[in-house]
Amino acid sequence: MAALHRQDRLFIGGEWVAPLDGEIAESIDPSTGTPWAVAAFGGVRDIDRAVDAARAAMKGPWGRMSVFERAGLLRRFAQAYEAQAAELAVLESRDNGRPIRETRADIGAHGQWYHYYAALADKLDGRAIPIDPTIHAYTTRVPVGVVGAIVPWNAPMLTTAWKVAPALAAGCAVIVKAAEQTPVTAFALARIAEAVGLPPGVLNVVPGHGHLAGARLVAHPGVDKISFTGEHRTAQEIVRSGATTLKRFSFELGGKSPHIIFDDADVEQALNAAASSAFVACGQSCALGSRLLVQDAIYDRVVEELAARAGRVRVGMPLDEATQMGPQAHAEQLEKTLSYFAIGRDEGARLVAGGRRREDLGPGYFVTPTVFADVTNDMRIAQEEIFGPVCSVIRFRDEDEAVAIANDTRYGLTAGLWTRDVGRAHRVANQIAAGTVWVNTYRYIRWSIPYGGFKMSGLGRENGPEALDNYLETRATVVNLTGRFADAYAT
Ligand code: NAI
Ligand code: MG
Numbered sequence: 273m274a275a276l277h278r279q280d281r282l283f284i285g286g287e288w289v290a291p292l293d294g295e296i297a298e299s300i301d302p303s304t305g306t307p308w309a310v311a312a313f314g315g316v317r318d319i320d321r322a323v324d325a326a327r328a329a330m331k332g333p334w335g336r337m338s339v340f341e342r343a344g345l346l347r348r349f350a351q352a353y354e355a356q357a358a359e360l361a362v363l364e365s366r367d368n369g370r371p372i373r374e375t376r377a378d379i380g381a382h383g384q385w386y387h388y389y390a391a392l393a394d395k396l397d398g399r400a401i402p403i404d405p406t407i408h409a410y411t412t413r414v415p416v417g418v419v420g421a422i423v424p425w426n427a428p429m430l431t432t433a434w435k436v437a438p439a440l441a442a443g444c445a446v447i448v449k450a451a452e453q454t455p456v457t458a459f460a461l462a463r464i465a466e467a468v469g470l471p472p473g474v475l476n477v478v479p480g481h482g483h484l485a486g487a488r489l490v491a492h493p494g495v496d497k498i499s500f501t502g503e504h505r506t507a508q509e510i511v512r513s514g515a516t517t518l519k520r521f522s523f524e525l526g527g528k529s530p531h532i533i534f535d536d537a538d539v540e541q542a543l544n545a546a547a548s549s550a551f552v553a554c555g556q557s558c559a560l561g562s563r564l565l566v567q568d569a570i571y572d573r574v575v576e577e578l579a580a581r582a583g584r585v586r587v588g589m590p591l592d593e594a595t596q597m598g599p600q601a602h603a604e605q606l607e608k609t610l611s612y613f614a615i616g617r618d619e620g621a622r623l624v625a626g627g628r629r630r631e632d633l634g635p636g637y638f639v640t641p642t643v644f645a646d647v648t649n650d651m652r653i654a655q656e657e658i659f660g661p662v663c664s665v666i667r668f669r670d671e672d673e674a675v676a677i678a679n680d681t682r683y684g685l686t687a688g689l690w691t692r693d694v695g696r697a698h699r700v701a702n703q704i705a706a707g708t709v710w711v712n713t714y715r716y717i718r719w720s721i722p723y724g725g726f727k728m729s730g731l732g733r734e735n736g737p738e739a740l741d742n743y744l745e746t747r748a749t750v751v752n753l754t755g756r757f758a759d760a761y762a763t
Contacts, residue, residue: 277309277366279455282318282479283462285325286472292317294480299456302369302599303590303636309367311455314478319447319488322476326418326445327494329473334445335415337471343393346440348468350386353433353461357383360460362591364429367456369637370553371588371595378430385433385735388719389441392740396442401748408751413744415443416520417496420489422482422510423458424502425451425601426556426659431524432458434723434734435499436475442743447476447495449486453602455479482506490514497521499742501558503657504682504728522732522742524558524724526657527685529706530678531561531714534671535569537690538712543574545688545714546663547581551641552715554597555661556605558729559686559708559715563647563654564665565674571667575624575645578663582625582641588633599637600660606637609660613642616653621664622646649677657683671696675703684726688714707733 280296281288293315298307314322329335334342353360361375370378398411421435432448439446450458458477465475478485489495490510497520500510504525514521531549533542549561566574588595600606606629613627626640639660647654647664654664668674678687687706691697701709707724710716717723722736732742 276307277363277456279309279311279459282312282314282322283459283465283475283477284318284322285328285476286466289321291315292321294318294485297452297455299367299454300602301366302601303638305603305635305637309456311459311479313452313455313480314485315480316484316488318478318480319485319492322447322478323418323489323492323494325473325476326447329445329471330415330417332473333471334443334474339394339396342441342443343390345468345470346386346390346393346437349440349464349470350383350390352464352468353386354383356460356464360429360457363457363460365590365598367454368425368428368601369590369598370427371590371598372593373595374553378427382429382433385437385719389437389740392737393441396740396744398746406752406754408753410749412747412749414747416743416745417444418494419444419446419743420449420492420495420498421446422449422486422489422498422500422502423451425453426553426558428454429457431501432461434501434524434739436461438734438739439499439743440474442740444497444743445474445476447478447489449489450477450479452479452481487513490519491516493517495519497743500524520742522734523730524734525685525728525730526659526683527558527560527725527729528563528655528657528681528683529559529561529686529688530563530565530681530704531687532565532674532678532689532700533567533570533574534674534689534691534693534696535567536692537570538692539570539574541712542690543577543581545690546574546578547585549688549714550643550663551582551585551597551661554600554639555609556601556659559717561688561714562658562662562664563649564663565668565677566665567674568667568669575643575665578665579624579643582643582663585641587630587638587640597641597661600639601637603637605659606639609639609658609662612653612656612658612660612662616644616647616651616662616664619651619653621651621653626661649680655681671700675700679703679705682728685724685729686710
Protein backbone atom coordinates (compact mmCIF):
# COMPACT_ATOMS: atom_id res chain seq x y z
CA MET A 273 0.00 0.00 0.00
CA ALA A 274 1.28 3.47 -0.85
CA ALA A 275 2.42 5.66 2.02
CA LEU A 276 -0.29 7.91 3.41
CA HIS A 277 -0.20 11.61 2.59
CA ARG A 278 0.83 13.25 5.89
CA GLN A 279 -0.32 16.56 7.23
CA ASP A 280 0.23 16.11 10.94
CA ARG A 281 0.79 19.67 12.12
CA LEU A 282 -1.70 22.50 12.63
CA PHE A 283 -0.85 25.99 11.38
CA ILE A 284 -1.25 28.48 14.24
CA GLY A 285 0.41 31.86 14.67
CA GLY A 286 2.66 31.29 11.67
CA GLU A 287 4.04 28.02 13.04
CA TRP A 288 3.46 24.35 12.33
CA VAL A 289 2.52 22.83 15.67
CA ALA A 290 1.39 19.43 16.95
CA PRO A 291 -2.17 19.38 18.35
CA LEU A 292 -2.38 20.02 22.11
CA ASP A 293 -5.66 18.22 22.71
CA GLY A 294 -6.71 17.26 19.20
CA GLU A 295 -5.61 14.16 17.34
CA ILE A 296 -3.93 12.87 14.22
CA ALA A 297 -6.86 11.51 12.24
CA GLU A 298 -7.11 9.42 9.10
CA SER A 299 -8.82 10.86 6.05
CA ILE A 300 -10.77 8.42 3.90
CA ASP A 301 -10.58 8.25 0.11
CA PRO A 302 -14.30 7.95 -0.70
CA SER A 303 -13.60 6.08 -3.94
CA THR A 304 -12.08 3.17 -2.00
CA GLY A 305 -13.40 3.61 1.52
CA THR A 306 -9.86 3.36 2.91
CA PRO A 307 -7.52 5.98 4.43
CA TRP A 308 -5.31 7.88 1.99
CA ALA A 309 -4.00 10.62 4.32
CA VAL A 310 -3.52 11.57 7.93
CA ALA A 311 -4.25 15.07 9.14
CA ALA A 312 -3.94 17.01 12.36
CA PHE A 313 -7.24 17.91 14.05
CA GLY A 314 -7.38 20.68 16.61
CA GLY A 315 -9.12 20.31 19.95
CA VAL A 316 -10.51 22.99 22.26
CA ARG A 317 -7.07 24.15 23.46
CA ASP A 318 -5.81 24.32 19.89
CA ILE A 319 -8.69 26.61 18.97
CA ASP A 320 -7.89 28.74 22.01
CA ARG A 321 -4.27 29.05 20.85
CA ALA A 322 -5.39 29.97 17.35
CA VAL A 323 -7.73 32.66 18.69
CA ASP A 324 -4.89 34.14 20.76
CA ALA A 325 -2.66 34.19 17.68
CA ALA A 326 -5.37 35.82 15.58
CA ARG A 327 -6.03 38.49 18.22
CA ALA A 328 -2.30 39.21 18.44
CA ALA A 329 -2.19 39.62 14.65
CA MET A 330 -5.02 42.15 14.78
CA LYS A 331 -3.10 44.17 17.40
CA GLY A 332 0.20 43.74 15.56
CA PRO A 333 1.48 44.51 12.06
CA TRP A 334 -1.68 43.24 10.29
CA GLY A 335 -3.89 45.67 12.16
CA ARG A 336 -1.52 48.58 11.42
CA MET A 337 -0.76 47.74 7.80
CA SER A 338 -1.57 50.23 5.04
CA VAL A 339 -4.32 49.09 2.72
CA PHE A 340 -2.03 49.08 -0.31
CA GLU A 341 0.44 46.84 1.48
CA ARG A 342 -2.40 44.50 2.47
CA ALA A 343 -3.71 44.50 -1.10
CA GLY A 344 -0.21 43.68 -2.36
CA LEU A 345 0.08 40.67 -0.05
CA LEU A 346 -3.32 39.43 -1.19
CA ARG A 347 -2.35 39.75 -4.86
CA ARG A 348 0.69 37.58 -4.17
CA PHE A 349 -1.56 35.15 -2.32
CA ALA A 350 -3.81 34.95 -5.39
CA GLN A 351 -0.87 34.31 -7.71
CA ALA A 352 0.54 31.59 -5.47
CA TYR A 353 -2.88 29.94 -5.27
CA GLU A 354 -3.18 29.93 -9.05
CA ALA A 355 0.28 28.47 -9.43
CA GLN A 356 -0.76 25.49 -7.28
CA ALA A 357 -4.25 24.99 -8.65
CA ALA A 358 -3.48 21.82 -10.64
CA GLU A 359 -1.86 20.17 -7.63
CA LEU A 360 -4.68 21.25 -5.32
CA ALA A 361 -7.25 19.77 -7.68
CA VAL A 362 -5.66 16.33 -7.29
CA LEU A 363 -5.63 16.63 -3.49
CA GLU A 364 -9.26 17.70 -3.42
CA SER A 365 -10.33 14.87 -5.75
CA ARG A 366 -8.63 12.39 -3.46
CA ASP A 367 -9.98 13.86 -0.24
CA ASN A 368 -13.57 14.48 -1.32
CA GLY A 369 -14.01 12.28 -4.41
CA ARG A 370 -15.19 14.82 -6.96
CA PRO A 371 -13.86 13.95 -10.43
CA ILE A 372 -10.67 15.60 -11.52
CA ARG A 373 -12.34 17.32 -14.48
CA GLU A 374 -14.63 19.05 -11.97
CA THR A 375 -12.03 19.98 -9.33
CA ARG A 376 -9.61 21.20 -12.00
CA ALA A 377 -12.17 23.60 -13.47
CA ASP A 378 -13.38 24.63 -10.03
CA ILE A 379 -10.03 25.20 -8.33
CA GLY A 380 -8.59 26.65 -11.53
CA ALA A 381 -11.06 29.54 -11.07
CA HIS A 382 -10.53 30.15 -7.34
CA GLY A 383 -7.60 32.48 -7.99
CA GLN A 384 -10.21 34.91 -9.32
CA TRP A 385 -11.80 35.14 -5.89
CA TYR A 386 -8.48 36.03 -4.29
CA HIS A 387 -7.66 38.51 -7.07
CA TYR A 388 -11.09 40.12 -6.91
CA TYR A 389 -10.94 40.77 -3.17
CA ALA A 390 -7.27 41.80 -3.33
CA ALA A 391 -8.46 44.49 -5.74
CA LEU A 392 -11.14 45.65 -3.27
CA ALA A 393 -8.81 45.68 -0.25
CA ASP A 394 -7.64 49.26 -0.90
CA LYS A 395 -11.10 50.56 -1.80
CA LEU A 396 -12.93 50.32 1.52
CA ASP A 397 -14.10 53.92 1.35
CA GLY A 398 -16.53 55.47 3.77
CA ARG A 399 -19.01 58.28 3.11
CA ALA A 400 -19.12 61.91 4.07
CA ILE A 401 -22.72 62.63 5.06
CA PRO A 402 -24.09 66.15 4.46
CA ILE A 403 -26.55 67.08 7.20
CA ASP A 404 -25.97 70.53 8.68
CA PRO A 405 -23.20 73.15 8.15
CA THR A 406 -22.24 72.85 11.83
CA ILE A 407 -21.60 69.09 11.62
CA HIS A 408 -19.08 66.95 9.76
CA ALA A 409 -20.32 63.34 9.73
CA TYR A 410 -18.46 60.51 8.03
CA THR A 411 -18.21 56.74 8.09
CA THR A 412 -15.19 54.48 8.40
CA ARG A 413 -15.27 50.78 7.71
CA VAL A 414 -13.25 48.72 10.14
CA PRO A 415 -12.54 44.99 10.27
CA VAL A 416 -14.93 43.06 12.47
CA GLY A 417 -11.93 41.31 14.05
CA VAL A 418 -11.26 37.59 14.44
CA VAL A 419 -13.26 35.39 12.08
CA GLY A 420 -14.02 31.70 12.53
CA ALA A 421 -14.52 30.21 9.07
CA ILE A 422 -16.34 26.89 9.44
CA VAL A 423 -16.38 25.11 6.10
CA PRO A 424 -17.98 21.92 4.79
CA TRP A 425 -16.69 18.91 2.88
CA ASN A 426 -18.58 19.15 -0.41
CA ALA A 427 -16.41 21.85 -1.97
CA PRO A 428 -13.77 22.56 0.68
CA MET A 429 -11.45 24.84 -1.29
CA LEU A 430 -14.26 26.85 -2.87
CA THR A 431 -16.18 27.49 0.33
CA THR A 432 -12.92 28.40 2.07
CA ALA A 433 -11.95 30.88 -0.68
CA TRP A 434 -15.38 32.54 -0.42
CA LYS A 435 -14.67 33.31 3.24
CA VAL A 436 -10.92 33.81 3.44
CA ALA A 437 -10.59 36.17 0.46
CA PRO A 438 -13.10 38.84 1.61
CA ALA A 439 -12.17 38.42 5.30
CA LEU A 440 -8.50 39.13 4.63
CA ALA A 441 -9.37 41.98 2.26
CA ALA A 442 -11.40 43.54 5.08
CA GLY A 443 -8.38 43.27 7.37
CA CYS A 444 -9.64 40.47 9.60
CA ALA A 445 -7.62 37.55 10.98
CA VAL A 446 -9.07 34.13 10.20
CA ILE A 447 -9.17 30.67 11.71
CA VAL A 448 -10.15 28.09 9.10
CA LYS A 449 -11.95 25.11 10.64
CA ALA A 450 -11.97 22.57 7.82
CA ALA A 451 -14.50 19.73 7.95
CA GLU A 452 -13.53 16.46 9.60
CA GLN A 453 -14.31 14.53 6.40
CA THR A 454 -11.99 16.65 4.21
CA PRO A 455 -9.20 18.15 6.32
CA VAL A 456 -6.33 17.93 3.84
CA THR A 457 -6.57 20.77 1.33
CA ALA A 458 -6.92 23.61 3.85
CA PHE A 459 -3.26 23.16 4.78
CA ALA A 460 -2.29 24.35 1.30
CA LEU A 461 -3.61 27.79 2.28
CA ALA A 462 -1.29 27.78 5.27
CA ARG A 463 1.70 27.04 3.04
CA ILE A 464 0.68 29.88 0.74
CA ALA A 465 0.26 32.27 3.68
CA GLU A 466 3.76 31.35 4.80
CA ALA A 467 5.30 31.67 1.34
CA VAL A 468 3.87 35.11 0.59
CA GLY A 469 4.64 36.46 4.06
CA LEU A 470 1.26 37.04 5.66
CA PRO A 471 2.09 38.10 9.22
CA PRO A 472 1.81 35.28 11.81
CA GLY A 473 -1.71 34.65 13.08
CA VAL A 474 -3.50 36.29 10.14
CA LEU A 475 -4.46 32.91 8.70
CA ASN A 476 -4.63 29.85 10.94
CA VAL A 477 -5.62 26.38 9.79
CA VAL A 478 -7.21 24.10 12.38
CA PRO A 479 -9.38 21.29 11.03
CA GLY A 480 -11.36 19.34 13.58
CA HIS A 481 -14.65 17.88 14.70
CA GLY A 482 -17.68 20.14 14.57
CA HIS A 483 -18.78 19.43 18.13
CA LEU A 484 -15.25 20.12 19.49
CA ALA A 485 -13.20 22.57 17.42
CA GLY A 486 -16.23 24.05 15.65
CA ALA A 487 -18.27 24.47 18.82
CA ARG A 488 -15.30 26.06 20.63
CA LEU A 489 -14.86 28.64 17.87
CA VAL A 490 -18.53 29.56 18.15
CA ALA A 491 -18.43 29.85 21.95
CA HIS A 492 -15.05 31.58 22.25
CA PRO A 493 -15.36 35.20 23.46
CA GLY A 494 -12.30 36.15 21.42
CA VAL A 495 -13.98 35.29 18.12
CA ASP A 496 -15.99 38.20 16.73
CA LYS A 497 -17.64 36.55 13.79
CA ILE A 498 -18.56 33.13 12.46
CA SER A 499 -18.84 32.56 8.75
CA PHE A 500 -20.40 29.16 8.19
CA THR A 501 -21.40 26.93 5.29
CA GLY A 502 -23.27 23.73 6.04
CA GLU A 503 -26.59 22.42 7.24
CA HIS A 504 -29.34 24.74 8.51
CA ARG A 505 -29.67 22.70 11.71
CA THR A 506 -26.00 23.33 12.50
CA ALA A 507 -26.56 27.04 11.84
CA GLN A 508 -29.44 27.00 14.34
CA GLU A 509 -27.13 25.43 16.91
CA ILE A 510 -24.45 28.03 16.13
CA VAL A 511 -26.93 30.87 16.67
CA ARG A 512 -27.96 29.39 20.02
CA SER A 513 -24.45 28.95 21.37
CA GLY A 514 -23.10 32.13 19.76
CA ALA A 515 -25.85 34.16 21.42
CA THR A 516 -23.93 34.38 24.69
CA THR A 517 -21.19 36.45 23.07
CA LEU A 518 -23.51 38.00 20.47
CA LYS A 519 -21.37 36.88 17.57
CA ARG A 520 -21.77 38.23 14.09
CA PHE A 521 -22.92 35.51 11.71
CA SER A 522 -23.10 34.84 8.03
CA PHE A 523 -24.53 31.58 6.81
CA GLU A 524 -24.67 29.76 3.51
CA LEU A 525 -26.97 26.79 4.08
CA GLY A 526 -28.80 24.26 2.00
CA GLY A 527 -31.20 24.44 -0.89
CA LYS A 528 -33.94 22.59 -2.72
CA SER A 529 -33.74 24.70 -5.82
CA PRO A 530 -36.58 24.82 -8.33
CA HIS A 531 -35.39 24.46 -11.90
CA ILE A 532 -38.32 25.38 -14.13
CA ILE A 533 -38.71 24.43 -17.80
CA PHE A 534 -41.56 26.21 -19.62
CA ASP A 535 -42.93 24.64 -22.79
CA ASP A 536 -41.58 27.49 -24.96
CA ALA A 537 -37.99 26.79 -23.87
CA ASP A 538 -35.12 25.43 -25.94
CA VAL A 539 -35.69 22.00 -24.43
CA GLU A 540 -32.40 20.55 -25.63
CA GLN A 541 -30.41 23.24 -23.80
CA ALA A 542 -32.64 22.98 -20.74
CA LEU A 543 -32.02 19.22 -20.62
CA ASN A 544 -28.26 19.76 -20.71
CA ALA A 545 -28.62 22.05 -17.72
CA ALA A 546 -31.10 19.78 -15.93
CA ALA A 547 -28.72 16.82 -16.04
CA SER A 548 -25.60 18.69 -15.01
CA SER A 549 -27.34 20.72 -12.32
CA ALA A 550 -28.79 17.59 -10.71
CA PHE A 551 -25.71 15.37 -10.80
CA VAL A 552 -22.78 17.78 -10.38
CA ALA A 553 -20.51 17.00 -7.42
CA CYS A 554 -22.45 13.75 -7.04
CA GLY A 555 -25.37 15.88 -5.93
CA GLN A 556 -23.42 17.46 -3.10
CA SER A 557 -24.01 21.07 -4.02
CA CYS A 558 -26.16 23.64 -2.28
CA ALA A 559 -27.19 25.02 -5.71
CA LEU A 560 -28.37 21.67 -7.02
CA GLY A 561 -31.34 21.84 -9.39
CA SER A 562 -32.95 19.12 -7.31
CA ARG A 563 -36.60 19.97 -8.10
CA LEU A 564 -37.18 19.98 -11.83
CA LEU A 565 -40.50 21.67 -12.59
CA VAL A 566 -41.68 20.81 -16.11
CA GLN A 567 -44.70 22.19 -17.97
CA ASP A 568 -47.41 19.73 -19.14
CA ALA A 569 -46.81 19.79 -22.90
CA ILE A 570 -43.12 18.80 -22.66
CA TYR A 571 -43.30 16.75 -19.47
CA ASP A 572 -43.14 13.23 -20.96
CA ARG A 573 -40.32 14.13 -23.32
CA VAL A 574 -38.23 15.75 -20.56
CA VAL A 575 -38.69 12.82 -18.17
CA GLU A 576 -37.73 10.30 -20.85
CA GLU A 577 -34.68 12.20 -22.07
CA LEU A 578 -33.45 13.09 -18.59
CA ALA A 579 -33.67 9.44 -17.57
CA ALA A 580 -31.67 8.49 -20.68
CA ARG A 581 -29.02 11.09 -19.86
CA ALA A 582 -28.82 9.91 -16.26
CA GLY A 583 -28.14 6.41 -17.56
CA ARG A 584 -25.26 7.68 -19.72
CA VAL A 585 -23.39 9.56 -16.93
CA ARG A 586 -19.93 8.02 -16.55
CA VAL A 587 -19.64 7.17 -12.85
CA GLY A 588 -16.14 6.18 -11.83
CA MET A 589 -12.85 6.84 -10.14
CA PRO A 590 -12.21 10.52 -9.37
CA LEU A 591 -8.76 10.68 -10.95
CA ASP A 592 -9.91 9.06 -14.20
CA GLU A 593 -10.13 11.84 -16.80
CA ALA A 594 -13.25 10.29 -18.32
CA THR A 595 -15.23 10.25 -15.07
CA GLN A 596 -18.19 12.64 -14.89
CA MET A 597 -19.48 11.67 -11.45
CA GLY A 598 -17.46 10.34 -8.51
CA PRO A 599 -18.60 8.81 -5.22
CA GLN A 600 -20.40 10.47 -2.36
CA ALA A 601 -17.81 12.21 -0.21
CA HIS A 602 -18.23 10.10 2.93
CA ALA A 603 -20.02 7.06 4.30
CA GLU A 604 -22.64 8.97 6.25
CA GLN A 605 -23.68 10.92 3.13
CA LEU A 606 -23.85 7.64 1.20
CA GLU A 607 -26.26 6.25 3.79
CA LYS A 608 -28.33 9.43 3.67
CA THR A 609 -28.66 9.28 -0.12
CA LEU A 610 -29.51 5.56 -0.12
CA SER A 611 -32.20 6.24 2.47
CA TYR A 612 -33.82 8.79 0.15
CA PHE A 613 -33.87 6.29 -2.72
CA ALA A 614 -36.11 4.21 -0.45
CA ILE A 615 -38.12 7.22 0.76
CA GLY A 616 -38.91 8.26 -2.84
CA ARG A 617 -40.14 4.76 -3.70
CA ASP A 618 -42.22 4.54 -0.51
CA GLU A 619 -43.81 7.92 -1.21
CA GLY A 620 -45.02 6.64 -4.58
CA ALA A 621 -42.74 8.61 -6.90
CA ARG A 622 -41.95 6.86 -10.20
CA LEU A 623 -38.28 5.85 -10.36
CA VAL A 624 -37.16 6.27 -13.98
CA ALA A 625 -33.36 6.14 -13.54
CA GLY A 626 -30.86 4.89 -10.99
CA GLY A 627 -31.89 4.53 -7.38
CA ARG A 628 -29.18 2.15 -6.31
CA ARG A 629 -25.63 1.81 -5.07
CA ARG A 630 -22.86 0.98 -7.58
CA GLU A 631 -21.28 -1.94 -5.76
CA ASP A 632 -19.69 -3.07 -9.02
CA LEU A 633 -17.26 -0.15 -8.58
CA GLY A 634 -15.94 -1.60 -5.31
CA PRO A 635 -16.28 -0.55 -1.70
CA GLY A 636 -16.22 3.19 -2.53
CA TYR A 637 -19.33 5.30 -1.93
CA PHE A 638 -20.69 5.19 -5.51
CA VAL A 639 -24.36 5.57 -6.41
CA THR A 640 -26.27 5.96 -9.67
CA PRO A 641 -27.61 9.26 -11.00
CA THR A 642 -31.26 9.06 -10.05
CA VAL A 643 -34.48 10.52 -11.45
CA PHE A 644 -37.88 10.32 -9.79
CA ALA A 645 -40.84 11.39 -11.95
CA ASP A 646 -44.41 12.24 -10.91
CA VAL A 647 -43.16 13.78 -7.71
CA THR A 648 -45.53 16.04 -5.85
CA ASN A 649 -44.12 18.97 -3.96
CA ASP A 650 -45.30 17.73 -0.58
CA MET A 651 -43.14 14.59 -0.79
CA ARG A 652 -40.01 14.45 1.32
CA ILE A 653 -37.89 14.04 -1.83
CA ALA A 654 -39.22 17.45 -2.91
CA GLN A 655 -38.86 19.19 0.45
CA GLU A 656 -35.67 17.83 2.04
CA GLU A 657 -32.12 18.40 0.91
CA ILE A 658 -30.73 14.98 -0.02
CA PHE A 659 -27.24 16.06 -1.15
CA GLY A 660 -27.10 13.09 -3.48
CA PRO A 661 -27.55 12.89 -7.29
CA VAL A 662 -31.34 12.78 -7.15
CA CYS A 663 -33.61 14.80 -9.42
CA SER A 664 -37.28 15.07 -8.42
CA VAL A 665 -39.41 15.90 -11.46
CA ILE A 666 -42.67 17.76 -10.80
CA ARG A 667 -45.36 18.61 -13.39
CA PHE A 668 -47.03 22.04 -13.62
CA ARG A 669 -49.76 23.61 -15.76
CA ASP A 670 -49.06 27.33 -15.92
CA GLU A 671 -46.88 30.17 -14.73
CA ASP A 672 -48.79 30.76 -11.49
CA GLU A 673 -48.59 27.14 -10.52
CA ALA A 674 -44.86 27.04 -11.33
CA VAL A 675 -44.22 30.03 -9.07
CA ALA A 676 -46.35 28.58 -6.27
CA ILE A 677 -44.50 25.25 -6.35
CA ALA A 678 -41.11 26.95 -6.67
CA ASN A 679 -41.72 28.98 -3.50
CA ASP A 680 -43.35 26.19 -1.51
CA THR A 681 -40.14 25.28 0.33
CA ARG A 682 -38.30 26.36 3.46
CA TYR A 683 -35.24 27.06 1.31
CA GLY A 684 -34.47 29.98 -1.00
CA LEU A 685 -30.92 29.76 -2.28
CA THR A 686 -31.08 29.45 -6.07
CA ALA A 687 -33.54 28.85 -8.89
CA GLY A 688 -33.41 28.41 -12.64
CA LEU A 689 -35.91 28.98 -15.42
CA TRP A 690 -36.01 28.27 -19.12
CA THR A 691 -38.22 30.24 -21.50
CA ARG A 692 -37.85 32.14 -24.79
CA ASP A 693 -40.36 34.77 -23.63
CA VAL A 694 -38.39 37.68 -22.17
CA GLY A 695 -41.41 39.11 -20.37
CA ARG A 696 -42.14 35.78 -18.71
CA ALA A 697 -38.47 35.40 -17.75
CA HIS A 698 -38.42 38.60 -15.70
CA ARG A 699 -41.99 38.23 -14.45
CA VAL A 700 -41.28 34.79 -13.01
CA ALA A 701 -37.79 35.70 -11.75
CA ASN A 702 -39.29 38.62 -9.82
CA GLN A 703 -41.68 36.31 -7.98
CA ILE A 704 -39.18 33.70 -6.86
CA ALA A 705 -37.90 33.93 -3.29
CA ALA A 706 -34.28 32.98 -3.90
CA GLY A 707 -30.92 34.70 -3.68
CA THR A 708 -30.05 33.81 -7.27
CA VAL A 709 -32.33 33.20 -10.26
CA TRP A 710 -30.71 31.89 -13.43
CA VAL A 711 -32.48 32.45 -16.73
CA ASN A 712 -31.63 30.13 -19.63
CA THR A 713 -28.55 28.98 -17.76
CA TYR A 714 -27.85 27.25 -14.46
CA ARG A 715 -25.13 27.34 -11.80
CA TYR A 716 -23.43 30.38 -13.27
CA ILE A 717 -21.50 31.42 -10.14
CA ARG A 718 -18.75 34.05 -10.13
CA TRP A 719 -16.68 36.03 -7.60
CA SER A 720 -18.37 39.32 -8.54
CA ILE A 721 -22.02 38.17 -8.34
CA PRO A 722 -23.55 38.09 -4.83
CA TYR A 723 -24.62 34.66 -3.68
CA GLY A 724 -26.66 33.61 -0.67
CA GLY A 725 -30.03 32.57 0.56
CA PHE A 726 -33.50 33.81 1.37
CA LYS A 727 -35.39 32.02 4.17
CA MET A 728 -33.65 28.95 5.67
CA SER A 729 -30.91 29.02 3.03
CA GLY A 730 -28.78 31.58 4.74
CA LEU A 731 -27.94 34.97 6.12
CA GLY A 732 -25.85 37.59 4.35
CA ARG A 733 -24.26 37.31 0.93
CA GLU A 734 -20.99 35.84 -0.24
CA ASN A 735 -19.21 37.04 -3.40
CA GLY A 736 -19.37 40.52 -4.89
CA PRO A 737 -18.69 43.65 -2.84
CA GLU A 738 -21.60 42.53 -0.62
CA ALA A 739 -19.38 39.85 0.95
CA LEU A 740 -17.16 42.50 2.48
CA ASP A 741 -20.10 43.63 4.62
CA ASN A 742 -19.81 40.30 6.46
CA TYR A 743 -16.35 41.25 7.69
CA LEU A 744 -16.66 44.99 8.34
CA GLU A 745 -18.23 47.17 10.99
CA THR A 746 -19.24 50.72 10.10
CA ARG A 747 -18.22 53.52 12.43
CA ALA A 748 -20.01 56.86 12.11
CA THR A 749 -17.91 59.78 13.35
CA VAL A 750 -19.84 62.99 14.01
CA VAL A 751 -17.82 66.17 14.50
CA ASN A 752 -19.18 69.46 15.83
CA LEU A 753 -17.52 72.23 13.81
CA THR A 754 -18.70 75.17 15.99
CA GLY A 755 -16.85 74.76 19.28
CA ARG A 756 -20.14 75.33 21.08
CA PHE A 757 -22.50 72.72 22.52
CA ALA A 758 -26.02 74.01 22.98
CA ASP A 759 -29.05 72.03 24.01
CA ALA A 760 -31.67 72.09 26.73
CA TYR A 761 -29.10 71.41 29.47
CA ALA A 762 -26.51 73.97 28.36
CA THR A 763 -26.33 77.19 30.31
P1 NAI B 1 -22.64 20.26 9.08
O1 NAI B 1 -23.35 21.55 9.03
O2 NAI B 1 -22.74 19.45 10.33
O3 NAI B 1 -21.05 20.49 8.81
C1 NAI B 1 -20.50 21.61 8.18
C2 NAI B 1 -19.33 22.14 9.01
O4 NAI B 1 -19.82 22.52 10.31
C3 NAI B 1 -18.21 21.14 9.28
O5 NAI B 1 -16.97 21.82 9.29
C4 NAI B 1 -18.53 20.64 10.68
O6 NAI B 1 -17.38 20.17 11.36
C5 NAI B 1 -19.05 21.90 11.32
N1 NAI B 1 -19.91 21.68 12.50
C6 NAI B 1 -20.76 20.65 12.75
N2 NAI B 1 -21.38 20.81 13.92
C7 NAI B 1 -20.92 21.96 14.46
C8 NAI B 1 -21.18 22.68 15.66
N3 NAI B 1 -22.04 22.22 16.56
N4 NAI B 1 -20.55 23.85 15.87
C9 NAI B 1 -19.68 24.33 14.96
N5 NAI B 1 -19.37 23.70 13.81
C10 NAI B 1 -19.99 22.53 13.55
O7 NAI B 1 -23.11 19.40 7.84
P2 NAI B 1 -22.96 17.80 7.68
O8 NAI B 1 -23.49 17.13 8.91
O9 NAI B 1 -21.59 17.50 7.28
O10 NAI B 1 -23.93 17.51 6.45
C11 NAI B 1 -25.33 17.27 6.66
C12 NAI B 1 -26.14 17.86 5.55
O11 NAI B 1 -26.01 19.28 5.55
C13 NAI B 1 -25.75 17.44 4.14
O12 NAI B 1 -26.27 16.19 3.78
C14 NAI B 1 -26.34 18.58 3.34
O13 NAI B 1 -27.72 18.37 3.18
C15 NAI B 1 -26.13 19.78 4.24
N6 NAI B 1 -24.88 20.52 3.86
C16 NAI B 1 -24.99 21.65 3.07
C17 NAI B 1 -23.86 22.29 2.63
C18 NAI B 1 -23.94 23.51 1.76
O14 NAI B 1 -23.12 23.70 0.89
N7 NAI B 1 -24.86 24.40 1.96
C19 NAI B 1 -22.51 21.82 2.97
C20 NAI B 1 -22.51 20.66 3.84
C21 NAI B 1 -23.66 20.05 4.25
MG1 MG C 1 -23.67 17.67 10.94
